[in-house]
Amino acid sequence: MPLFQRVAAVFAILLPALASLGGGGLAYTMYARSVWFRLEIIGADAGGRRHAVAPSMLASKVGASAAPFFTGSDHFRRTYGVGALENHLPEVARLSCEADDRRPTAIDVTLVLRDGATGPERTHTEHATCAR
Numbered sequence: 001m002p003l004f005q006r007v008a009a010v011f012a013i014l015l016p017a018l019a020s021l022g023g024g025g026l027a028y029t030m031y032a033r034s035v036w037f038r039l040e041i042i043g044a045d046a047g048g049r050r051h052a053v054a055p056s057m058l059a060s061k062v063g064a065s066a067a068p069f070f071t072g073s074d075h076f077r078r079t080y081g082v083g084a085l086e087n088h089l090p091e092v093a094r095l096s097c098e099a100d101d102r103r104p105t106a107i108d109v110t111l112v113l114r115d116g117a118t119g120p121e122r123t124h125t126e127h128a129t130c131a132r
């Protein structure tokens with residue numbers, strides 16, 4: 001057996017074994033875990049009155065690859081990763097300012113995450129001051 005095939009065989013056996021021992025490691029993690037998420041968008045007017053903004057209204061204002069993050073995300077949905085959404089939450093807050101026809105002076109966008117359907121929640125919130 002050539003050296004390349006022996007090395008490949010070792011990695012094919014070693015990486016999954018290490019992953020099972022170390023809680024993930026390098027192997028089989030790309031789509032191995034799902035996450036439940038929802039978006040909560042709250043606008044505030046100049047008088048401090050707060051109102052909910054439907055995340056679905058942002059779907060038409062973003063590209064086709066990002067739209068699924070917004071459609072129906074006012075309730076928990078399951079997906080395989082929300083890293084891109086979490087990394088761009090400040091931009092989502094600014095876009096929410098523009099999309100809300102009630103002309104808010106500020107927006108808070110909260111991404112709520114769960115590792116399972118009923119697991120503990122963790123949140124990431126971004127605030128944007130809306131220019132009017």
